[in-house]
Amino acid sequence: MFNIINLLCFSIILGISNHVYCHNKYAKEANVKEELPDTETDFRPISLKHLDRPFRMAKLNLLWSKAVLRLSEPKLKMLFGELKLHDKEEITWKHLRAEGKDKDGMKEAELRKKLMTIMENYNLLDQADSVHDPNKARPFKPLNEASDKHINKSLFKDKKLNKLWEKAETAGFTQEELLALKEEFGHHQDKVDQYYALLHDVKGNPDNTETNSVDDSLDKYNEIELKEDPQPDKNGYLDKVNMLRDKHKEIRDHYDHLQILAAKGPASKEFVEPKVQGLWKIALESNFTPAELESLKVELRHYENR
Structure with a gap:
């Protein structure tokens, strides 16, 4: 699968690069020697x-907001x-x-000094007090970071669903779009509730620590074997097990669908690097x-963190 995804990524990048090259090749400026566009910025704004x-x-982000008002594009x-x-x-x-490390604060002091050097190099030292003031920096949290003050973390019983909803709320949707999306999320919670009701019927009361969370731990319930019920199938046990598997697959597929919907918000930022974010937007479309x-998301995360 990863090889296929890598090939698809390469095809996307190659296709766009070829388009840019072919357009320039036959332009009237083709005979003028000039530097080709940097492929590293193809997907930047x-x-x-x-x-x-x-x-x-x-x-x-606070420092960046000040820098864009002062510095030229090359800088x-x-x-x-x-x-x-x-x-x-x-x-x-x-x-x-x-993790309880850097107790002496040496690393923190080193990073502070590095940042001061960066600000000095770009004539931004006058912003030092603001940059190191948590109250002034707070409004500049990343757009994809949910605010505890504005999000109802227990809107849904399912933990993964709540995390996805947090992303959706900060993805730039209009109020009407959020209401429609919330309804879709509600349908998903209904599916989860139905799953656990059926699971209770098949297995008895499951461990409460496993309920209210749709994740890979549900896979183990797909491994129910005949040895658990050696008696004749008097109560339709096998039918219920098969139904349980179908419900599980339905939940996984619907959650994948919700992930795609949530990622399509105009301010959605699965990635920080603009080029990687651009690739992800192309993939979604x-x-x-x-x-x-x-799989592509995993590959792009590896690429971004290199």
């Missing part, structure tokens, strides 16, 4: 100035690259801190199956 909150760290490209690297370092440090899209 028309201008980096149009990027809104491209980083995972709110303080870097913005250089700054963007440096801040992308710094963004990853900050995220890594946050994970280390959560193509005729990939949910399984192929999921």
Whole structure:
């Protein structure tokens, strides 16, 4: 599957590159020696100035919002690259801190010094106080990061469904679109409830820790074997087991469908890197199956994190 997805990705990139090349080849400017467009920016917005909150760290998004008002496009490209690297370092440090490491604060001080150097290099030192003020940086959280204050985390009983709803609420849908999407999510919760009602009938009362969450743990219920019921099928046990499997597949397929719907919001940002986000948008508009899209998403995440 991964080989197929890689081939599809390559075909998309190659097709777009060939289109750009063929258009330029026969233009009247073809005889003038000039630098071809950088393939690294094929999928970027028309201008980096149009990027809104491209980083995972709110303080870097705050700094970026100031930089786009001052710097030229070439300098913005250089700054963007440096801040992308710094963004990853900050995220890594946050994970280390959560694990109880960097207790002496040495790494934190090093990152702070690096960021100050970046600001100095681009004449942005006057923004240092704002960048390091959590209250001023808070409004610049990434667009794909849900706010605890505005999201009802228990809107649905299913945990995965709630997480997907959080993404949908910040994906830029209109109120009418959100209402329609909420109705679709409600239908999915109904399917989950029906599944567990049937599961209760087949297996008895399942462990409460496994209910209210549609994930891969449900697969184990597809492994119900005849040895569990050696007696004749007096109560339609096998029919119920088959129905359970069908319901499970229906839930998985419908969840895949909801994922695609939620990702189509105008402000949806599955990825931070503009080029990768561009590839993902192209994939969503193509005729990939949910399984192929999921594999492609994994591949793109690997690519983005390289």
